[in-house]
Amino acid sequence: MAEIMDGGGGGHGKHQKKRAKKHSSRVDMTPMVDLGFLLLTFFVLTTQFSKPKTMEINMPVIPKDTTNRMKIEDETALTLLLTEKKEKIYYYYGKFKPDASIMKNTDYSKEGVRKVFRDRNKDVIEQVKTLKEKLMNRQIPDTTYKRLAMAAKGDKKAVFVIVKADDKAKYKNIIDVIDELNVADIGKYALVDISPAEKEMLKVMGVIQ
Amino acid sequence: MGKIKIPKSAPSLDMTPMVDLAFLLVTFFMLTAKFRVNEAVPILPPSSHSEKILPENTLQVTIDTAGRAFFSLDGQEVRRKLLAEMGDKYKIKFTEVDAKRFSVMSEFGVPMAQLAEYIKGGEKERGVLDKTSTGIPIDSVNNQLGDWIAFGWNEKQIDQQTKKMPKESWCRIAIKADGQTNYKAVKRVIQIFQDRNLNSFNLITEMETEATK
Numbered sequence: 500m501a502e503i504m505d506g507g508g509g510g511h512g513k514h515q516k517k518r519a520k521k522h523s524s525r526v527d528m529t530p531m532v533d534l535g536f537l538l539l540t541f542f543v544l545t546t547q548f549s550k551p552k553t554m555e556i557n558m559p560v561i562p563k564d565t566t567n568r569m570k571i572e573d574e575t576a577l578t579l580l581l582t583e584k585k586e587k588i589y590y591y592y593g594k595f596k597p598d599a600s601i602m603k604n605t606d607y608s609k610e611g612v613r614k615v616f617r618d619r620n621k622d623v624i625e626q627v628k629t630l631k632e633k634l635m636n637r638q639i640p641d642t643t644y645k646r647l648a649m650a651a652k653g654d655k656k657a658v659f660v661i662v663k664a665d666d667k668a669k670y671k672n673i674i675d676v677i678d679e680l681n682v683a684d685i686g687k688y689a690l691v692d693i694s695p696a697e698k699e700m701l702k703v704m705g706v707i708q
Numbered sequence: 709m710g711k712i713k714i715p716k717s718a719p720s721l722d723m724t725p726m727v728d729l730a731f732l733l734v735t736f737f738m739l740t741a742k743f744r745v746n747e748a749v750p751i752l753p754p755s756s757h758s759e760k761i762l763p764e765n766t767l768q769v770t771i772d773t774a775g776r777a778f779f780s781l782d783g784q785e786v787r788r789k790l791l792a793e794m795g796d797k798y799k800i801k802f803t804e805v806d807a808k809r810f811s812v813m814s815e816f817g818v819p820m821a822q823l824a825e826y827i828k829g830g831e832k833e834r835g836v837l838d839k840t841s842t843g844i845p846i847d848s849v850n851n852q853l854g855d856w857i858a859f860g861w862n863e864k865q866i867d868q869q870t871k872k873m874p875k876e877s878w879c880r881i882a883i884k885a886d887g888q889t890n891y892k893a894v895k896r897v898i899q900i901f902q903d904r905n906l907n908s909f910n911l912i913t914e915m916e917t918e919a920t921k
Contacts, residue, residue, distance in 0.1 A: 528723060535730040542737030551753065553762040553882065553910040558898065560907055581891070664891045670771075671754040671887030673894070674913060678756040692895075 554677060559689065575659045577619055579612075579676060580697060582707050583667035588612055588676070589706065597696060599704055607675050616683035619658045626651040627684045652686025660688040663697065665707060746814045748778050748838040754887035756913035763880045763910070767860055769853070770815055771885040775893035776843025779856045780815035782879070786863045787811045793859045798852075800824060817843045820852055846896055854900045861906065884912040 573594045580589040588611070591601040605611040617624065627648050634644040651657075660680060664673055673690070680688050701707050749772045770778040781787055791810045795802045798820040802810070806827045818826045818841045826837050844853045864879045881901060885894050901909065 528727060532723065532727050532730065535727060535734055538734045539730055539737065542734060542741055546737055546741045551762045551884075551912050552756065552758050552915055553760050553912055554756055554758045555760065556909050556911055558902060558907045558909070560905070664895075666890065666892035666895070668891040669887065670885045670889040670891055670894050673891055674754040674756055674887070674911065677911075678758065678913075682757055690898075 554674070554681070556677065556690075575656065576661060577615075577658050578661045578663060580693060580701065581662065581664040581668040581672050581676065582701065583665060583669075584706060585669060585672065587706075588672075589701065589704075590615065595694070595697060597700060599700060602700070602704065607672065607679075612676065612679050613683060616658075616660075616679055616685060620683050620685050623651050623654065623657050623686075624684050648684075649686065652684060657687060658685060660685055662688060662690050663693040664690070665693055665698075665701075667707075748815050748817055748834075749776070751884055751886045752888075753884060753912050753914050755915065758913060759915075762882060762912060763877070765877055765879045766882040766910070767857065767864065767879055768815065768882040768884060768912075769857070769897055770817070771883070771889050771893050771897060772843075773886045773888045774843075775890060776817055776841070777846050777853050777893075777897060778815045778817035779844055779853060779860075781860045781864070783864065783867060784811040786860070786867050787813075789863045790856070790860050793863070794820065794855060797855060797859075802827070817841055819845055846893075846900060851900065853897070854904065857900065857906070858904050861904070880910050881906055881908065882910045882912055 576593055578591055578595070582589070586606050587604050588606065589602050589604045591603065593601075595601075605615055630639070630644055630647050630651070633639045634641070639647070662673065662676055677688075698707070747770075749770065751770060751772060765782050767782075768780045770780070772778070781790065788807050788811045791802055791807055794800075800820060800823070802824065806824065809827050813827065816823070816826055818837055822837060822841060826834060829837065844856065845851065846853045861879070868878050883894070883897060898909070901907070
């Protein structure tokens, strides 16, 4: 420690000079330490650790003329209907028919909607998986991976998911579905309003009032 | 034989390493700290598996469970100009002091008529207004949020171009909504953005923890 030992080795003889009183050169650090810990506590408590995460979503540009609309192949379409019922997702494949038998339902769990997406999007998931392995083994560079993965997701035969949410559906449910879409490597999806015919059918089925 | 001498010394510990460590931590936290911004309303964003981190530079619209909209924008200079433009449009005079206070404010959710009061208010007054206000009007008759977005976005673009900022760090649109917010409100806000030809959003979520599922 920074302490100067001032012990023996003084002058000899009777006429010693008067020495200054021995002061320890040790500084009392307690206040400094107090302050240090106070600041530490302050910063620890105010720091934001978990930065918010984000999901990027691109909505289509609203077309000026409606003649040039994108057409979705019926066989690739999967329409999800989200309602105020928090546990159930209603969905159907292909084109809408005013017939309650086309409507299936599932839930938001891993075995529910994720499985539906998985089954429907098997090919793309496989492709992306092999691409990822190649990337891990350094067979392809990062940019190529991104390009190929995008291409696989945007494939013509890949499933196109249409998410139709009722006004009373909760935001959480929509985010959950978009999240599952990302997990299942589905690159083609759209957020659309629920149509009157579909609403009517849900009413008949007793899902909404 | 002499007695064994017990060295006289104060029973003090050597605190230096501890102090060193404490100050090291202080320095670390001081340098890395990004303070939590004051939130006008408590929002519990839904969880997701996404690992993307929210960009720093955002124009953010927050929607609470009641469907009220709140607005915030990064950049003090831009906020000053934005306030002046909004004041012009809604015929409300803001003083220089107001502009200064507005430029450092966090998100707010009051209609233009109450904005001056909100800016002048202290923490307590603002808290009351945050609780009682109707949020920024978003209906098509009185679409104030649309104006905030349009002017704010426009000023931001000009600012970014003059500062020659790299494209990656340009302002992004963030939408933060509570998980229990009705989709109707979120849809309306997205529509307001799309009406102004803004089609790319960042939806703010929280990290998924298995416990929440």
